[in-house]
Amino acid sequence: MRRAIAATAGTVVGLTALLGYKSAGTVKSSHVAVAPPSTSPSPPGSSTTAPSTTQPSPTTTSSGGTGTTPPTATPSTTVRAAPRSFTGEDVQYRYGDIQIRVTMIGGKITSIDVPQEGATDPRSQSINSQAVPILTQEALAAQNLQFDVVSGATYTSDAFAQALQSALTKAGG
Amino acid sequence: MTASVGQRGVRSARGRPPVNVVSSSLAKLDQPTREGLVAAVVGAGAVLVCLMWWLDTSPASVRGLGPWLTAAGRVTGLVGTYLVVVEVLLMGRVAWLDRLIGMDRLAVWHRRNGEYSITLLVAHAVLTIWGYAVTAHTGVVSETRSVIFTYTDMLAATVGLGLLVVVGVISARGIRRRVSYHTWYFIHLYTYIALALSFAHQFATGVDFATHPLNRALWIAMYGVVGGLLVSYRVGKPLRDAARHRLRVAEVVREGPGQTSIYVTGDRLADLRAESGQFFMWRFLTRDGWWQAHPYSLSAAPNGQWLRLTVKQLGDHSGALADLRPGVRVLSEGPYGAFTERRRTRRKVLLIGAGVGITPLRALFESLPGGPGDVTLIYRARTTADVTFRRELEDIAGARRAQVHYLIGRSGQHPDYLTAAHLLRLVPDVARRDVFLCGPPIMSTATVGALQAAGVLRRHIYREDFEL
Numbered sequence: 001m002r003r004a005i006a007a008t009a010g011t012v013v014g015l016t017a018l019l020g021y022k023s024a025g026t027v028k029s030s031h032v033a034v035a036p037p038s039t040s041p042s043p044p045g046s047s048t049t050a051p052s053t054t055q056p057s058p059t060t061t062s063s064g065g066t067g068t069t070p071p072t073a074t075p076s077t078t079v080r081a082a083p084r085s086f087t088g089e090d091v092q093y094r095y096g097d098i099q100i101r102v103t104m105i106g107g108k109i110t111s112i113d114v115p116q117e118g119a120t121d122p123r124s125q126s127i128n129s130q131a132v133p134i135l136t137q138e139a140l141a142a143q144n145l146q147f148d149v150v151s152g153a154t155y156t157s158d159a160f161a162q163a164l165q166s167a168l169t170k171a172g173g
Numbered sequence: 174m175t176a177s178v179g180q181r182g183v184r185s186a187r188g189r190p191p192v193n194v195v196s197s198s199l200a201k202l203d204q205p206t207r208e209g210l211v212a213a214v215v216g217a218g219a220v221l222v223c224l225m226w227w228l229d230t231s232p233a234s235v236r237g238l239g240p241w242l243t244a245a246g247r248v249t250g251l252v253g254t255y256l257v258v259v260e261v262l263l264m265g266r267v268a269w270l271d272r273l274i275g276m277d278r279l280a281v282w283h284r285r286n287g288e289y290s291i292t293l294l295v296a297h298a299v300l301t302i303w304g305y306a307v308t309a310h311t312g313v314v315s316e317t318r319s320v321i322f323t324y325t326d327m328l329a330a331t332v333g334l335g336l337l338v339v340v341g342v343i344s345a346r347g348i349r350r351r352v353s354y355h356t357w358y359f360i361h362l363y364t365y366i367a368l369a370l371s372f373a374h375q376f377a378t379g380v381d382f383a384t385h386p387l388n389r390a391l392w393i394a395m396y397g398v399v400g401g402l403l404v405s406y407r408v409g410k411p412l413r414d415a416a417r418h419r420l421r422v423a424e425v426v427r428e429g430p431g432q433t434s435i436y437v438t439g440d441r442l443a444d445l446r447a448e449s450g451q452f453f454m455w456r457f458l459t460r461d462g463w464w465q466a467h468p469y470s471l472s473a474a475p476n477g478q479w480l481r482l483t484v485k486q487l488g489d490h491s492g493a494l495a496d497l498r499p500g501v502r503v504l505s506e507g508p509y510g511a512f513t514e515r516r517r518t519r520r521k522v523l524l525i526g527a528g529v530g531i532t533p534l535r536a537l538f539e540s541l542p543g544g545p546g547d548v549t550l551i552y553r554a555r556t557t558a559d560v561t562f563r564r565e566l567e568d569i570a571g572a573r574r575a576q577v578h579y580l581i582g583r584s585g586q587h588p589d590y591l592t593a594a595h596l597l598r599l600v601p602d603v604a605r606r607d608v609f610l611c612g613p614p615i616m617s618t619a620t621v622g623a624l625q626a627a628g629v630l631r632r633h634i635y636r637e638d639f640e641l
Contacts, residue, residue: 004288015248127309138231152240154378
């Protein structure tokens, strides 16, 4: 009996500490400066919008902090650093569908929008309403598809990754 | 009685079986150190499992009550599953684990780890569903229904968890005593079904595996390695031994009231490399008994011509063994047990056996090397009628000029014989001896205390419990 109590107490303390340290960690995206939102959101399917405000040079890395540029995400057409938006396919999955639009300056993703997001049931809707903002933040931070899945939203995370892949493929092609 | 059976008390002719350097140097460590070593390896595995979770999880996904609960569910699920796989391995009759720790201690670990891992998996289910319910703002009941019936592979996993809980409940000490061995044995086999049923949901819904091919590969490899060891040690080796040694009952001899010795012969017995102090899982291929295997120690030193086990009639199975006929085929798993000459580090040895625990000591008493006075046996029994092997023990004692002390009397009637003072009176140099101790766990624990009080260091006490 004493052993059982000790094991239970030890497990609860260990688990709480583990989760506590984990949740206290910093989200990677907080280090990444995201470009200010463009004045008018581009309609889905449009390819280019010329912003009037910011035009950072593609070689400037000071604002981004990370010097890495995903190879697939380099738009081949732009010479000057104008923000461009690319909308991916609408990805269907088990609990709904999701479509993603990325806006890029140079080789860098500056914003991720979700023009279309549907859920098959209220529960999935509720899960997505929490998961999608986290996923967006993580993907922006990672600047590629190597971001973590959101706990409890495996399917959504997976579909999000596919939809983002689709948008990035458009950007690359 | 066959001619060979007449040669009781003959010393084992073959030498010690060769062992590799690593396992023999590990065998020289004392029992707590060896157990600590294995426990550390198991613990390191659990840390690695937690690390896998840590690396896959973004801090943001653990914030808020719902996600926090779900994350706790993930960790308990991962560690619980890892420990259930360890659990199966502990009872997998893996030879090197047996040499390191001994089957009797493995059985104790198996019981504790079983309780713990099943509790973790129940926590995994509760926490995960609770977390989902909080996140989705739904009730726990409707959430449970939706998780079980709409998530991929979750129905099977739920059945699997249910089976594990049944196995756990039936093995709980209070209930185990009220359930027949047959029921307990068959229900234990459900563990494998439970593992199979819950396998798929980890990859369909588990975030650590669904999108991480490396984690998935490592996790499947863990199942694969343990599965391979199980098949090799629980199926492959017994079948190979059966074909090679063709064991059969040679003779059934009544030793005393309710006590029966069974002599088993076969081909190339020396190749089994059995040693005094070890036991086999015996499976007698009779119409009623073929499906169950039971552990019995060798009650005489193995001699290349026959093996002997001695059974005290306790349950329905050991009673049926008295009716065995010569010629019945026998399947054996083993030899198992680290309670052997290899443990020995000192010239002088004291053997203490109580009740049916005398059997491995009877074999050791016969075969432990040593000159006059080097080996002493203390035999604790309730009544004179309960003393088995009296003639044999006295023959051996006479032949090797060793001493046997009988302590007869029910425990609890008067201050027990096995006190430090009494031990010192019987064996004045006890503190300079290795002590081999075998008997019921309660008696053994008390005796370890008495031995330590008499000056024996814990690392010189080798203990085998009858609690498989």
